[in-house]
Amino acid sequence: MLKLPQSYADRKHFLIVGALVVIGTIVLGFFLLAILPIKAQASVQAEPIRWLFQLHIWLIAFLFSLVVVFMLYALLVFRRRKHDDSEGEHFEGNTALEVIWTVVPLVLVVIFSFIGVQTLRGATSGGDEVQVKAEGFQWSWAFSYPNGVTSAEMVLPVNKPALITLQSRDVIHSFWVAEWGPKQDLVPGMTTSLHITPTEIGEFQLACAELCGLSHWSMTAKIRVVPEAEYTAWMEEMLAAQNTQTASR
Ligand SMILES: [Cu+2]
Numbered sequence: 001m002l003k004l005p006q007s008y009a010d011r012k013h014f015l016i017v018g019a020l021v022v023i024g025t026i027v028l029g030f031f032l033l034a035i036l037p038i039k040a041q042a043s044v045q046a047e048p049i050r051w052l053f054q055l056h057i058w059l060i061a062f063l064f065s066l067v068v069v070f071m072l073y074a075l076l077v078f079r080r081r082k083h084d085d086s087e088g089e090h091f092e093g094n095t096a097l098e099v100i101w102t103v104v105p106l107v108l109v110v111i112f113s114f115i116g117v118q119t120l121r122g123a124t125s126g127g128d129e130v131q132v133k134a135e136g137f138q139w140s141w142a143f144s145y146p147n148g149v150t151s152a153e154m155v156l157p158v159n160k161p162a163l164i165t166l167q168s169r170d171v172i173h174s175f176w177v178a179e180w181g182p183k184q185d186l187v188p189g190m191t192t193s194l195h196i197t198p199t200e201i202g203e204f205q206l207a208c209a210e211l212c213g214l215s216h217w218s219m220t221a222k223i224r225v226v227p228e229a230e231y232t233a234w235m236e237e238m239l240a241a242q243n244t245q246t247a248s249r
Helices: 008-035 046-077 095-123 228-247
Strands: 130-137 140-144 154-157 162-168 173-176 183-186 192-196 202-208 220-226
Touching: 008 046, 046 095, 130 154, 130 173, 140 220, 154 228, 162 173, 162 183, 183 192, 220 228
Parallel strands: 130 162, 154 220
Antiparallel strands: 130 140, 162 192, 173 183, 173 202, 202 220
């Protein structure tokens, strides 16, 4: 059985370590959140991902503090004193403790994978008022709309659910607009999809988030989120330009 600290001195050690773990968690948690800016905020789908990311940061801060505070406390407080040449107390394993530190992480991993799957499901299902196909290839992107308009930049109307279908011409790539939140892989031979409802007007950068060869770093494209009227006007302009092009051929 797990022996609970009996003496006053033992309990005091646990109280101090417990308090230090709490302080360590808070300090490290806020520090990590400060140095790891979570850009995702420009789409409806960004919020749950942002929340999940922060949850992970707090868990990481807690686990790190738990391990490091216990270790440093034991190293410092129970260090060998000068002129003390006696043998340390001998003890073997603690079954209860081992069961606890196996079961607790297991439960945490299961809970987090469940939340992860739910969050991802939210990002890969939903409305599809606007449709656009994004094709990835070494090392660029091409966009096309159901009416035949093709473009080197992706233009979407703000606050409208969009269905982005993804295809790769060669190797595995990954579609990621940091401000939107979710990432989705492009797998050769498969069509994957992403549902995004952009909520912020502006220019964003699409980046490939899967190492895909020599010029992976430069595999970016411009994404413009515009008011609906501007989107309609852009689409008409593109359609007209494309029609004159085909007519003059
Ligand atoms: Cu790529």
